[in-house]
Amino acid sequence: MAQPDFLLIGAMKCGTSTLATQLGLQDGVFMTTPKEPNFFSDDDIYARGTDWYAALYAEAAPGDLKGEASTHYTKLPTYPDTVARMTALLAAPRLVYMIRNPMTRAVSHYIHEWSEGRMSSDPVQAFESSEEITSYGCYGMQIAPFVEAYGAAHIHLTSLEQIKADPDAEFTRIAAFLGLPDTAAWVHDLPAQNISAERMRRLPLQGLLIDHPLAAALRRRLVPKSLRAWIRAKRTMTTRPEIPKDLQNRIETRFVEDRDRLAAIFPDHPALDLCYPFAPQ
Template identity: 50%
Template sequence: MALPDFIIVGAMKCGTSTLAAQLDAQPGIFMTTPKEPNFFSDDDVFARGAEWYRDLFSPAAPGDIRGEASTHYTKSPLHPDALPRMQQMLEAPKIIYLIRDPVARAVSHYIHEWTMGVMSSDIEEAFAAHPELVSYGCYAEQIAPYIHAFGAENVLVLNLETMKAQPQQVLEQVCGFLGYDQRPVWSDAHARVNVSADRIRKFPLHWLVFGNPVAAALRRTLVPQSIRDRLKKKRQMQDRPELPGAIRAELQTVFARDFEHLRALFPDRDDLHASYPFVAHG
C-alpha cells in the first residue's frame, strides 16, 4: 500500500506551498491533494485511519516519488503526537524543512491569523497572548526531534531566502535529496503559491459571500463599486505591521539562541545564516 517517501514538515509561512507546487510539477513526483492532509498532527484527521491516509497516495503512478506537505507537523507543542504517530507508520521518510528569517516569519504568521479572524488584537497584544508566534520560528527546537527519529541524513533544511535567490539550484538540491533521477525545472507559474498580498480579513460565512459565484455576481450588480471598495478597505490591513523595538529585540535574542542549536545540528550549513540577518556571521 502506498505511503509517502518524503514529507515537507514546515515551517509555516516559509514557502512550503511553493516548494510543494514545484515538486508536484515535475514528472515522476506525486504530491497529495489536499496539499496539507495534517494526518499525523490533527486528531480528527488521524481518526480517519491509516487506510484513508494511504488512499491519498493511491493515484500516484508506479515508481513515482510520493510526498505530502503539512506544516502542522512542526507546530510543537500544539501537536505533540505528530512525530510519534509518524514513527509508528513510516520507517524512514525523507524530511524537508523550510525556514526563513524567524522575525519576518512571526510577523507573516500574525498577518495570516489576522486575515483568518483568529487573532483580532494589534500586533503587540498578539505576541503577548500567542506564544506560538515565536515557538514555530524556533526552528532547531522544531526539527531536532525529526533528526533524532529518522537520522540527520534523512533531514534536509532549506531557507526561503536562498530559494528566492537561486530557485533552480534549490529545486535541484531537493530533488537530489529525494533520489529523483531527472533534471527538475523550476516553473515561474508556480513561483508564489499561497501568498496573501491583499491581507483581507475573513469573517464567519466569508466563503458564502465572497467565495460563491452567484453571490459575487449579485454583489457586482447590486452594490456600487465605490461602496464595495469602501467595505473592502475596512477589512483590509493597509500596511504591514511593524514590531515594537523592544519586542523585536527580545525575539532576536530568542531566535539567536535557537540558531546556535541549529548550527550545532548542521555545522556545515553556512547558508543557513541567510535566515538570520540579525546574527553576526564570523
C-alpha cells in the first residue's frame, strides 16, 4: 500500500502551507491533493479507510518522496487519536513540526476563527472561552506523543522565524532531513501561501450569496460600488486585536512553562530563543 515518507504535522498558522508548497515544487517530491488530508486526526475522514488514504499517493512517480501536510495532527485535545492511528499504519515516517511565536500564533488563530464566523468580535471572550487558542501553541505538549512514538530523531523541529530569517539555510536543513537531492532549494519568487492582507468575516450562506459567480455578477450590476466597499469594510478586520496585558501575561506564562518541555526534547534549538522573546533570559 502506498504510504507517505514524511508528514508536516503543524502547527496551525505557522507557515506549513508555504513549506508544503515549497516542497511540492522540488524534483522528486510528491505532495497530496488536498494538502491537508487530516486522515489520522478526523474521525469522519479516518472512516474512509486506508485504501482511500493510499489513493492520495497513487499518482506519485516511482522513487518520489511522498508527503502530506495536516495541521490537525498537532491539535490536542481536539484530535486525541492521531498518534495511535498513525503508529498503527506508519512504522517510521519523517515528521516536520513547524512552530512560531506562540502568542503571535494564538492571535492569528483567533483572526482565522473570527473570519470564519466561529468566534465573536471580542478577543478577550474568545481567548477566555476557547482552550484551543492556547493549547495549539503549547508545542512541547503537542509534540511529546510523537516523540514517545517515533523518537526525537524522526522529528525535525523548525520555525517560521528561522525560515523568515534565512530561508535558504533552513530549507537546506529540512531537505537534508527528508532525504531530498542536494539540488533542492527554496523558491524565492513564490508568494506566501494561505495568507491574506485583509481578514474578511464570512457571512451565512457565503458560498451561495457571495462566492457564487451568478450572485457576484448580479451584485456588481445592482449594488453601487460605494455600498459594496462599505459592506466589505464592515466585514474586514483592519488591525490585529489587542490582548489586555494581564491576559497576555497569563497566556505567556503558560507558554514559558511549555517551552521548558520543548527544550527538554530539543535542547539548544534556535527556535527556543526565536519563538519565545517573552521568556525570561
